[in-house]
Amino acid sequence: MQSETQFAGFGGQGILLMGKILAHAAMEEGFEVAWVPSYGPEMRGGTAYCTVVIGDRPIGSPIIRNPKYLVAMNLPSLEKFAPTVKPGGAILINTSLIPVDVEREDVTTIKVPAVDIAKEVGNVRAANIVALAAFVAKTGLVPLERIRSCVEEEFSAKPQLIPLNMKALQRGEAAVAERETA
């Protein structure tokens, strides 16, 4: 068993952190993990992406051209990476910033207005945590409880941000639950 998730958006959206939290949670669940950033001559406001590979045996190639999952936080990321997702995979789109649909029949689409929800809970910068919660709730890659404890650990040096992020997690999880019952 192996899954690959690509997180993509623009610099400043906390893309690398989303991946790190998922990788950390999967490690704590006993999986083998690798977190691979895009690194290059990047600049603030440019594109940012990373890939998290989760497996039940040592991870071979850490470089993934065709991930099972894509979390697209902005339109350029969706346009660039949607065609690379494996058939049968899933794409989460941040509908707050992506006004179009995924034009693929062979993947599942998860729609989450991550930025709007983050604004409602009090800080637009929590959009990454909203999307991560929705993604994990939908895919079941790791228990959400584990994501929660990893978010707490990640923000342990800035404890004042923890309640906000906990709210973001709840709302992200609820966003996909509502969609399922609708």
Place this chain on the structure above:
Amino acid sequence: MGKVLMKGNEAIGEAAIRAGCLNYFAYPITPQSEVAEYLSRRLPEVGGVFLQGESEVAVSYMIFGAAAAGERVFTTSSSPGISLMSEGISYIAGAQCPAVFVNIMRGGPGLGGILPSQADYLQATKSIGHGDFRLLVMAPAGVQEAVEMMMRAFPLAEKYRNPVMILGDGLIGQMMEPVEFRDDLRIEPTNKDEWATNGMDTRGDNRRNLVKSLYLDPDELNNHNLRLKEKYERMKREEVRYEAYRTETDYRVLIVSYGTMSRVCRTAIDLLAEEGLPVAMIRPQTLFPFPEDAVREAAAGKSCRAVASIEMSMGQMLEDVERSVQGKRPVRWYGKCGGDVPTPEEVIAFVRSLID
């Protein structure tokens, strides 16, 4: 302590501290600047010394100074920076001082690029500087292995009184993987009183220790070179390390690959096995000394039709593979430079082309 998720560059810095090295001098360069960033914060916490040199050349002599004084010391850099350090490395090898150098390789030549590469294989294993000397070179294929090699590097440098190099690529530095720092890998420093300029007061004797690489008398220099040669021969006898993968099968192709590239090859080998084509791999963990015997024996396997040296360079390790196989099987090269790591699919296509 359990596993922690760490970036390769940070884990390399932490591993050095866990190995008991509290001296780090460096000059920043992508893709390994996080080592300096991490240690600039971490070393003062543990009473160590972090110093950014004015250039890589200066850094190499700071390393020489600390090593000559008997301190555990290391630096990290990337390809162009390592070239600048090569003069100091030659002096350190000539003066027989232990030190650890980490090269997180990027593409070249010249400034090249900043993405992962294995283009410094020949430099590291054959002749990193002027004169007749070798480094002991280890090549990790992941963050955990980088940590373990770092911890082994210091005692090995002391065992041979010779510089040791960890040769990683940009991905090893940038990737995050779970790591565990094993206390049992920590080996206390050897007593260096016999040769180090650590001060007569420290040693409590009246002998003057002299650290030098200058031998003007031809016989003396020849004898010095013979002593160095004996060390490199001993490394070949005692320090060869490699991993054999699926060599118990009736493999038709033997891959030789190291570092990040070997992980891509492992995925390719697993996929080929599912397709019914058995392929094996020897993954050198030491590049000098090179696992010649292991490669030769595996290449001689009854079902083996060809040997492939797969590397992120234009065929550098290929020379060692050919030397090891001794013409008993055809040896072919496959690789890419520039930072675009070959995919498992590309490796599979190449391997298939060898037997069709």
